[in-house]
Amino acid sequence: MERIIAQLPRFFSPENIYFLLQGMAMTLTLTIVGCVLGFLLAFIIVYVRQTPGWWAVPMRLVAIAYVEIFRRIPFLVVTYLVLFFIAAFVKQASVFVIALVAICIYSTAYTADIIRGGFESVARQQIEAATAMNFSRWQTLTKVIMPQSWPVILPPAIVFMVSFIKDTSLVSQVGVFELTFRGKELNNAGFSGVLVFGTIALLYFVMSYPLTRFGAWLEQRLAASRHHRPQRQLR
């Protein structure tokens, strides 16, 4: 304890604070860019998966296999897979790119099921009405299904993103300078582990909590908005 107190002024030097802020920025960048890209890719996966017709069967199978497989592999294993796969082709690949690819692969698989659940929550009759009026599949999706499924998709998507802020700590294993990696470095520099990782823990909380609150607020707002709630109808 005395050691920690003695280290405090040196630990919270402007240099170290800057060092930690950089780590936070990296963590947030990885999370946000990875999840947003993953979300867009997941959207494509779901679109492919729901394409009707026998000619789309191979594409559908690939989409289903992708989601089912990557949802069942631990994120750290995905990260190592990407690391060694890319390293086999590219010498001195950027660890940032490797981490980002791994995050995208993982978040795509997860959010695909969230998006699919949202789309499927829209009553079949809504789609039939659109079809009978000559809406194309794309028009039905963008004008009828998507506006009605946001309230179902966004809350769990945000929960996933918040939890992913924590999971990005795993990419410290491949040497990305995110928050946890910075913590290890400071620890190696001789600072007390309790002090360093206590601070790191607090910083993760500071990043996650506002987003969690935002998610809860959004969920409440969406639930209260009567006009965008998918109508449950007899199926």
Place this chain on the structure above:
Amino acid sequence: MPHLDIIDLNASYGSVGVLKGVNLSVERGEVVSLVGPSGSGKSTLLRVLVGLTPPSGGRIVVDGTTIDYRSKSSLKAARDRMAIVFQQYNLFQNMDVMRNVTIAPVQIKGRQRAEVEADATKILARMGLADKHHSYPDQLSGGQQQRVALARALALKPEILLLDEVTSALDPELVNEVLDAIRALAAEGMTMLIVSHEMAFVKEVSSKVVMMDKGQVVEAGPPREIIDAPKTDRAKEFFGKILRH
């Protein structure tokens, strides 16, 4: 030439046949009502017409043109000529009344928004919904929603209107406001194919009544013959049951 000619039409859900050789023709400006017990294939017939259920055999001819339900362009053309109104209204929940009515003419048919909105304003006024342009479906009563659905179908300028049990989901006191709207359309000469359980209305508004059972047409003819003096045992039994009370 009939406006709509249905020839030996077959359709099935999986291995269960729902339409087994239906023959039916509707002349221009005629109102034909489909009656019969639930599960007799009335609604399926309308669904087949707009391509929501694929036919497995037979022919559908609109104004002399046979529709090929496997061809996208032929199906699209058919949907341009026939509009359907559903039992559960199926209004788009994420759009207000005006947008529900105008979205297909503007976005799908590519007509000028101003012109479509002027049209929609007239149609909505006729439906008694002049003050509801910016209401959302879940702010309206069932009867109002169903009139919006009628307006949405009319805004497509269909040649043939298909009405699938449009009053069945409504509270009794709301039924008449919807029936009045349909009466007015019939008086104007709109070709209509109606599925309904409102026998008094069917009798009043139809030029022809078609009784269906188990996927087949049992009897067809003018309402007074079919409803008041059915010839087949099946029709006698059906009308006997529903008209007794």
